[in-house]
Amino acid sequence: MLNINNIISKDYLSSKNIKPSFARIKIFEYLSNNHIHPTIDEIYHALIDEIPTLSKTTVYNTMKIFIDNKLVKLVSIEDTETRYDINVQIHGHFKCESCGKIYDFNVDLHNLLTDDLNGYNIHEKNIYFKGICNTCSNNSNTN
Amino acid sequence: MLNINNIISKDYLSSKNIKPSFARIKIFEYLSNNHIHPTIDEIYHALIDEIPTLSKTTVYNTMKIFIDNKLVKLVSIEDTETRYDINVQIHGHFKCESCGKIYDFNVDLHNLLTDDLNGYNIHEKNIYFKGICNTCSNNSNTN
DNA sequence: TTACAAGTTTGTAATGATTACAATTATATG
DNA sequence: CATATAATTGTAATCATTACAAACTTGTAA
Numbered sequence: 001m002l003n004i005n006n007i008i009s010k011d012y013l014s015s016k017n018i019k020p021s022f023a024r025i026k027i028f029e030y031l032s033n034n035h036i037h038p039t040i041d042e043i044y045h046a047l048i049d050e051i052p053t054l055s056k057t058t059v060y061n062t063m064k065i066f067i068d069n070k071l072v073k074l075v076s077i078e079d080t081e082t083r084y085d086i087n088v089q090i091h092g093h094f095k096c097e098s099c100g101k102i103y104d105f106n107v108d109l110h111n112l113l114t115d116d117l118n119g120y121n122i123h124e125k126n127i128y129f130k131g132i133c134n135t136c137s138n139n140s141n142t143n
Numbered sequence: 144m145l146n147i148n149n150i151i152s153k154d155y156l157s158s159k160n161i162k163p164s165f166a167r168i169k170i171f172e173y174l175s176n177n178h179i180h181p182t183i184d185e186i187y188h189a190l191i192d193e194i195p196t197l198s199k200t201t202v203y204n205t206m207k208i209f210i211d212n213k214l215v216k217l218v219s220i221e222d223t224e225t226r227y228d229i230n231v232q233i234h235g236h237f238k239c240e241s242c243g244k245i246y247d248f249n250v251d252l253h254n255l256l257t258d259d260l261n262g263y264n265i266h267e268k269n270i271y272f273k274g275i276c277n278t279c280s281n282n283s284n285t286n
Numbered sequence: 287t288t289a290c291a292a293g294t295t296t297g298t299a300a301t302g303a304t305t306a307c308a309a310t311t312a313t314a315t316g
Numbered sequence: 317c318a319t320a321t322a323a324t325t326g327t328a329a330t331c332a333t334t335a336c337a338a339a340c341t342t343g344t345a346a
Contacts, residue, residue, distance in 0.1 A: 021312085021323060040303080053311095055325045060304070062323095074222060080333090082222040082303085094260060105259035112255060116248035117237060119277040127270045134262040164294060164341085183332080198296045203333070223304090225332085 016069045026051060027062050028071070031086040037075050037093070037102045039083055077102065077128050090125055096133035098140075103133060159212045169194060170205050171214070174229040180218050180236070180245045182226055220245065220271050233268055239276035241283075246276060 009028050013020040026047055031038070038046070044059050063084055066072040075083040077095050083102070085093075092107040109125050132140075152171050156163040173189055174181070181189070187202050206227055209215040218226040220238050226245065228236075235250040252268050275283075 019313085019322070023324075053325075056303095057305085057326075058324055076219045076222045079217065079219045079222070079225040080303090092257075094263060094265075097266065103259075103263075106257050107255050109255070112250050112252070114235075114249050116246075117272070119280065120237060120246075120272075121275040121280055122237075122272050123240065123275070124273040125270075126272070127268075129260070129263075129265050129269070130267040132264040132266070137262065137264055162293070162342090166295075196296075199332095200297075200334085201295055204295080223332090 016071060018065055018069055018071075023051060023054060023058050024062050024065075027059065028066070031066075031072060031084065035085075035087065035104070037083040037085050039081055043084075075102070075128075076126075077130075093128040094133065095128065095130050096136055097130055098132050098136035101133060159214060161208055161212055161214075166194060166197060166201050167205050167208075170202065171209070174209075174215060174227065178229065178247070180226040180228050182224055186227075218245070218271075219269075220273075236271040237276065238271065238273050239279055240273055241275050241279035244276060248272075 009025045009032070010020040013024060013028060018024060027043060030043060030046055034046070036042075040056060040059050040063065043063075044054065044056050048054055063072065066084075067074060070088060071086070073085045073088050075085050075093060077083070077093060087104065090107070090109060092105045094103040094105055095101075096103070107127055109127065152168045152175070153163040156167060156171060161167060169190055170186060173186060177189070179185075183199060183202050183206065186206075187197065187199050190202075191197055206215065209227075210217060213231060214229070216228045216231050218228050218236060220226070220236060230247065233250070233252060235248045237246040237248055238244075239246070250270055252270065
């Protein structure tokens with residue numbers, strides 16, 4: 001049942017001081033292969049067939065460990081849904097109000113610092129936009 | 144019981160097509176006078192002495208109306224707490240991980256647009272940082 | 287003033303995400 | 317193989333938010 005990806009994920013988790021259990025490897029690989037900023041529920045349903053004994057508590061526990069060890073970042077766009085992002089580089093999120101998809105976009109946050117934060121110790125920068133994505137705009141145009 | 148602020152708030156709500164009921168005026172004035180990005184709970188507790196019959200449902204209802212009519216903006220920084228901001232101009236938020244306070248800062252988001260969002264229709268821009276604020280940094284230095 | 291309609295407020299119950307926790311299961315090591 | 321340690325699971329508890337129906341207010345018109 002071992003394969004290259006499995007070994008790589010295993011080693012990667014180990015290198016981050018996370019014991020590479022079966023569930024953790026599978027959850028990590030799901031996040032790596034699906035950059036869709038999933039919710040706990042989406043992760044759970046995506047894996048329940050492959051891991052029939054999986055519980056949501058395990059998904060919660062695992063995401064907490066991943067966040068604490070900076071493997072993933074929490075995405076707070078809507079107050080109603082907590083999402084997770086395997087891409088921990090600084091980048092922006094665009095949430096489409098029509099289809100609900102969240103897109104990544106590149107953004108350079110270096111040159112927008114203001115004097116207002118002089119003396120402040122910044123640990124984390126987040127930026128997100130909302131609107132209508134390209135695809136949804138085009139669909140409504142052709143109606 | 145009428146005063147200048149009361150009249151102004153009343154007229155302002157009316158001008159936004161919101162019936163200026165007593166609760167709505169008081170909630171609006173609380174937000175105007177306290178730029179602390181309060182939670183529902185904070186608003187409720189701040190006003191319960193003045194409006195003993197106030198219910199949290201009313202605070203929820205009122206905030207929904209204010210948001211729909213663009214008098215306030217929702218602030219999603221933590222997934223665990225929904226906050227509200229009377230300042231609807233584009234600006235950044237800095238949340239201190241030590242004292243929990245949320246500071247406003249000015250930011251010019253015009254020049255950070257990337258090609259990634261060409262064709263996207265942007266309705267709303269949000270930016271927030273996390274870290275340790277000036278005050279908390281200084282306090283820990285003097286220990 | 288009174289009656290009425292429309293809108294507002296309230297309290298309670300329902301929902302749904304998240305967390306706490308104890309029991310069970312898996313894993314690694316000697 | 318035995319044991320200790322850690323991971324996983326299921327259930328119950330918690331907490332914010334929403335749904336909803338009843339009660340209350342307000343403005344208007346007779």
